[in-house]
Amino acid sequence: MIRQIKEFWRSRHRSAYKDLAIKYKVSPLKVYRLAHGGRASSNVDSDILDELLQRGIISGIRPY
Numbered sequence: 714m715i716r717q718i719k720e721f722w723r724s725r726h727r728s729a730y731k732d733l734a735i736k737y738k739v740s741p742l743k744v745y746r747l748a749h750g751g752r753a754s755s756n757v758d759s760d761i762l763d764e765l766l767q768r769g770i771i772s773g774i775r776p777y
Contacts, residue, residue, distance in 0.1 A: 727741070730748070733764060737760065739761070
């Protein structure tokens with residue numbers, strides 16, 4: 714957990730993660746986890762992944 718927080722603070726996309734977090738009312742760390750391979754557990758998470766894909770932050774979404 715501490716490592717993820719450190720990586721989040723060093724991320725070049727931190728401002729995008731914060732913008733999406735405000736838009737979808739989740740924490741920026743949750744957006745960071747989704748962008749780095751986290752599993753979507755709700756429709757909001759899927760919407761966040763779709764927007765990350767549109768912004769070019771992630772290259773694809775893995776089907777589960």
